[in-house]
Amino acid sequence: xxxxxxxxxxxxxxxxxxxxxxxxxxxxxxxxxxxxxxxxxxxxxxxxxxxxxxxxxxxxxxxxxxxxxxxxxxxxxxxxxxxxxxxxxxxxxxxxxxxxxxxxxxxxxxxxxxxxxxxxxxxxxxxxxxxxxxxxxxxxxxxxxxxxxxxxxxxxxxxxxxxxxxxxxxxxxxxxxxxxxxxxxxxxxxxxxxxxxxxxxxxxxxxxxxxxxxxxxxxxxxxxxxxxxxxxxxxxxxxxxxxxxxxxxxxxxxxxxxxxxxxxxxxxxxxxxxxxxxxxxxxxxxxxxxxxxxxxxxxxxxxxxxxxxxxxxxxxxxxxxxxxxxxxxxxxxxxxxxxxxxxxxxxxxxxxxxxxxxxxxxxxxxxxxxxxxxxxxxxxxxxxxxxxxxxxxxxxxxxxxxxxxxxxxxxxxxxxxxxxxxxxxxxxxxxxxxxxxxxxxxxxxxxxxxxxxxxx
Amino acid sequence: xxxxxxxxxxxxxxxxxxxxxxxxxxxxxxxxxxxxxxxxxxxxxxxxxxxxxxxxxxxxxxxxxxxxxxxxxxxxxxxxxxxxxxxxxxxxxxxxxxxxxxxxxxxxxxxxxxxxxxxxxxxxxxxxxxxxxxxxxxxxxxxxxxxxxxxxxxxxxxxxxxxxxxxxxxxxxxxxxxxxxxxxxxxxxxxxxxxxxxxxxxxxxxxxxxxxxxxxxxxxxxxxxxxxxxxxxxxxxxxxxxxxxxxxxxxxxxxxxxxxxxxxxxxxxxxxxxxxxxxxxxxxxxxxxxxxxxxxxxxxxxxxxxxxxxxxxxxxxxxxxxxxxxxxxxxxxxxxxxxxxxxxxxxxxxxxxxxxxxxxxxxxxxxxxxxxxxxxxxxxxxxxxxxxxxxxxxxxxxxxxxxxxxxxxxxxxxxxxxxxxxxxxxxxxxxxxxxxxxxxxxxxxxxxxxxxxxxxxxxxxxxxxxxxxxxxxxxxxxxxxxxxxxxxxxxxxxxxxxxxxxxxxx
Numbered sequence: 001x002x003x004x005x006x007x008x009x010x011x012x013x014x015x016x017x018x019x020x021x022x023x024x025x026x027x028x029x030x031x032x033x034x035x036x037x038x039x040x041x042x043x044x045x046x047x048x049x050x051x052x053x054x055x056x057x058x059x060x061x062x063x064x065x066x067x068x069x070x071x072x073x074x075x076x077x078x079x080x081x082x083x084x085x086x087x088x089x090x091x092x093x094x095x096x097x098x099x100x101x102x103x104x105x106x107x108x109x110x111x112x113x114x115x116x117x118x119x120x121x122x123x124x125x126x127x128x129x130x131x132x133x134x135x136x137x138x139x140x141x142x143x144x145x146x147x148x149x150x151x152x153x154x155x156x157x158x159x160x161x162x163x164x165x166x167x168x169x170x171x172x173x174x175x176x177x178x179x180x181x182x183x184x185x186x187x188x189x190x191x192x193x194x195x196x197x198x199x200x201x202x203x204x205x206x207x208x209x210x211x212x213x214x215x216x217x218x219x220x221x222x223x224x225x226x227x228x229x230x231x232x233x234x235x236x237x238x239x240x241x242x243x244x245x246x247x248x249x250x251x252x253x254x255x256x257x258x259x260x261x262x263x264x265x266x267x268x269x270x271x272x273x274x275x276x277x278x279x280x281x282x283x284x285x286x287x288x289x290x291x292x293x294x295x296x297x298x299x300x301x302x303x304x305x306x307x308x309x310x311x312x313x314x315x316x317x318x319x320x321x322x323x324x325x326x327x328x329x330x331x332x333x334x335x336x337x338x339x340x341x342x343x344x345x346x347x348x349x350x351x352x353x354x355x356x357x358x359x360x361x362x363x364x365x366x367x368x369x370x371x372x373x374x375x376x377x378x379x380x381x382x383x384x385x386x387x388x389x390x391x392x393x394x395x396x397x398x399x400x401x402x403x404x405x406x407x408x409x410x411x412x413x414x415x416x417x418x419x420x421x422x423x424x425x426x427x428x429x430x431x432x433x434x435x436x437x438x439x440x441x442x443x444x445x446x447x448x449x450x451x452x453x454x455x456x
Numbered sequence: 457x458x459x460x461x462x463x464x465x466x467x468x469x470x471x472x473x474x475x476x477x478x479x480x481x482x483x484x485x486x487x488x489x490x491x492x493x494x495x496x497x498x499x500x501x502x503x504x505x506x507x508x509x510x511x512x513x514x515x516x517x518x519x520x521x522x523x524x525x526x527x528x529x530x531x532x533x534x535x536x537x538x539x540x541x542x543x544x545x546x547x548x549x550x551x552x553x554x555x556x557x558x559x560x561x562x563x564x565x566x567x568x569x570x571x572x573x574x575x576x577x578x579x580x581x582x583x584x585x586x587x588x589x590x591x592x593x594x595x596x597x598x599x600x601x602x603x604x605x606x607x608x609x610x611x612x613x614x615x616x617x618x619x620x621x622x623x624x625x626x627x628x629x630x631x632x633x634x635x636x637x638x639x640x641x642x643x644x645x646x647x648x649x650x651x652x653x654x655x656x657x658x659x660x661x662x663x664x665x666x667x668x669x670x671x672x673x674x675x676x677x678x679x680x681x682x683x684x685x686x687x688x689x690x691x692x693x694x695x696x697x698x699x700x701x702x703x704x705x706x707x708x709x710x711x712x713x714x715x716x717x718x719x720x721x722x723x724x725x726x727x728x729x730x731x732x733x734x735x736x737x738x739x740x741x742x743x744x745x746x747x748x749x750x751x752x753x754x755x756x757x758x759x760x761x762x763x764x765x766x767x768x769x770x771x772x773x774x775x776x777x778x779x780x781x782x783x784x785x786x787x788x789x790x791x792x793x794x795x796x797x798x799x800x801x802x803x804x805x806x807x808x809x810x811x812x813x814x815x816x817x818x819x820x821x822x823x824x825x826x827x828x829x830x831x832x833x834x835x836x837x838x839x840x841x842x843x844x845x846x847x848x849x850x851x852x853x854x855x856x857x858x859x860x861x862x863x864x865x866x867x868x869x870x871x872x873x874x875x876x877x878x879x880x881x882x883x884x885x886x887x888x889x890x891x892x893x894x895x896x897x898x899x900x901x902x903x904x905x906x907x908x909x910x911x912x913x914x915x916x917x918x919x920x921x922x923x924x925x926x927x928x929x930x931x932x933x934x935x936x937x938x939x940x941x942x943x944x945x946x947x948x949x950x951x952x953x954x955x956x957x958x959x960x961x962x
Binding site for chain 1: 807
């Protein structure tokens with residue numbers, strides 16, 4: 001289900017297909033039952049539902065609860081005759097309810113013992129929520145009055161109602177379609193989910209996904225998995241919600257029986273674990289755009305944006321320092337310059353393009369020093385750059401002394417600003433090369449049976 | 457020279473730190489001085505018998521060079537990268553000033569030496585750039601003629617020799633007194649300046665009716681900067697020089713003044729330039745080169761011009777210079793392989809000092825090939841020549857005449873004999889001295905190794921200030937202490953095999 005994403009800087013929830021203007025709203029949304037319900041649907045391979053439909057479901061469930069309380073287990077006269085079909089349904093429901101309770105109890109035992117102070121965690125709220133999944137929905141026709149009621153309830157249930165409805169009119173249209181669709185199939189789907197869920201328990205955040213070992217903290221568990229199975233958490237410095245990420249992975253494996261890396265779906269927890277070990281798939285894929293988006297909710301990259309803006313501000317300052325070369329415009333660079341001796345340019349990709357305006361132009365305006373370390377000379381001087389001159393032998397002390405005091409030697413006056421700018425650009429280059437080295441070290445492969453395709 | 461360019465840190469080290477008179481540096485200076493002294497005494501001994509033995513000037517020069525090279529090769533074998541001859545031995549007869557150092561196959565071998573001639577022996581040695589240069593004037597006597605041996609040299613030659621010798625001594629005393637505040641205060645001066653030096657030298661010249669030859673200088677020397685290279689325009693130069701053009705200008709102006717105001721007796725009147733180069737102070741811890749050349753003009757007023765010697769008109773037509781130096785400021789992509797090899801050899805052998813072509817040739821490159829390469833080097837000014845120079849005297853009356861034709865000047869021009877005394881000294885401060893007093897260490901020259909020849913001049917010094925200076929050298933207690941570096945004992949027959957072990961300082 002696609003939702004219009006107005007801006008890349010918006011905070012999104014991929015599970016529900018929503019976008020939020022602030023991170024705060026997004027987090028609040030993550031805590032809602034609606035989001036959790038959609039997450040579970042997603043694990044089961046079902047499309048997410050909108051807030052209205054969800055609110056409807058809650059209403060129905062509450063009604064049912066009231067009814068059952070009123071009846072007190074027995075039947076009341078004057079109400080509609082209970083058919084055999086109804087009875088069967090009810091029995092089935094009770095059985096499932098019991099199973100569900102069991103499952104949720106075990107989950108609660110896990111989380112409560114360790115992590116009581118964090119009720120906002122999705123696992124915890126499953127346990128505390130009195131909303132159980134897949135409750136039968138009475139086949140009722142949807143009326144306008146009720147719809148307004150539904151909306152009022154939905155307001156309380158979901159804070160993000162406003163943003164959701166504000167995000168576009170198509171949304172509403174879709175909602176309408178969903179309602180019609182839901183009224184038909186919801187029952188079966190829910191039952192299917194419930195059926196599936198009854199057998200499964202989510203793996204909690206501090207439990208090893210493979211061996212099932214329980215650790216005191218999420219960090220310990222992550223370290224253990226990295227060490228034992230080579231589980232690598234990408235972009236760690238921007239990861240803000242490690243617990244959330246681990247919980248998500250736990251749900252993926254424990255509830256969905258899904259492999260972390262590929263699309264494999266096992267029949268049981270054991271099968272998926274065996275699959276992951278044998279295929280060395282105990283890893284978080286982080287290459288494709290989709291894969292990045294999947295766990296993007298747990299990251300916060302805003303700090304990296306800041307550094308970029310800071311850099312660009314710095315480079316603006318530097319541009320002022322190199323005041324005399326106003327003629328250099330970024331767009332012109334491609335036309336006017338011939339990369340004659342820059343062997344490693346372009347290796348950096350997008351980041352380089354952002355830093356392009358930090359390039360330093362030498363005093364005469366014939367050479368560019370890029371932050372990557374490449375030197376670019378003007379095309380008109382190409383024949384000199386192509387020369388392969390022997391480097392000057394260093395002067396011996398005698399000649400050096402004579403040269404030092406000889407006033408006949410052409411004197412070059414130095415400009416303080418130019419020197420500063422030059423120094424700055426050298427520093428930048430040095431920093432860049434250091435960063436590249438560090439990056440290389442970071443990506444040393446730690447998969448056990450990894451075979452580099454390039455080396456085959 | 458208004459452009460001020462700061463030295464880089466490396467250059468600072470080269471120019472400043474390496475010139476501090478530390479123990480090691482003094483030792484290098486001393487050793488360079490000792491080798492020069494030894495060679496000088498060896499050449500003096502050769503010249504004494506030159507009339508009878510028939511050794512030509514060229515032969516003596518070459519013997520001296522090989523002696524210097526062998527000796528200097530034997531010292532500081534590991535720790536010093538650059539050392540060697542700082543000035544090839546040149547022996548200049550009478551009117552020749554500098555540059556007579558003939559190669560073996562040259563037709564001109566420096567001229568015939570006869571009794572009554574004066575010759576200037578000039579040579580120099582550097583160890584790690586610490587340079588000792590010397591020039592000494594020797595009178596030629598016929599060692600087989602008893603009368604020649606037993607009579608002193610007289611006339612113009614004698615005047616010039618005396619003037620050069622005494623001026624050098626006086627300047628040494630003047631420089632040395634910079635070490636002693638007591639002497640300075642006794643003479644009511646706070647510092648020794650360039651004006652003092654110039655005044656002393658010109659007073660002595662006047663006393664002996666001779667004239668200071670352009671090219672004379674009293675200058676501070678530094679490591680690798682011993683004034684050996686004429687093409688270098690040195691930054692932070694400190695010293696008094698007698699320049700040909702300014703001397704001529706000065707001479708012409710004094711005649712104008714004399715005509716106008718009549719006679720200004722004995723006073724030294726300098727032309728005031730905007731920034732007088734003589735406004736410097738002599739300080740302790742410096743090394744100085746005193747190079748005084750006096751021309752025997754016989755008291756006539758006139759100017760001295762240097763002329764490049766290219767041969768006696770009738771016999772030898774072209775005499776080529778034999779001494780060269782590298783100009784490091786010039787870069788040029790050389791075309792000939794031979795010139796590239798030659799340049800490489802030159803840089804390796806000669807460092808920044810003058811050299812002779814035979815010194816740089818070896819198995820890899822023979823002399824004819826080196827000559828071929830040299831012509832390209834000279835054409836592109838990578839190598840500068842030190843031409844053979846002759847001092848010519850032009851009477852002022854001819855020169856000052858505004859209607860004077862060129863031919864008139866040429867007719868009036870005569871060659872004059874020149875005496876030259878050059879010595880290198882370091883002003884060792886009390887903190888570095890072994891005796892605990894500040895002292896002048898005279899690296900080259902001096903009365904023991906190079907005593908002045910037996911001459912008899914009809915003039916004497918009457919100026920009290922100069923006499924006072926000369927007395928300072930005699931006064932052992934309150935005067936200027938001068939420590940002379942002595943030569944080691946030389947057996948002339950085995951001179952080439954001399955080892956430094958028998959070189960001891962007396």
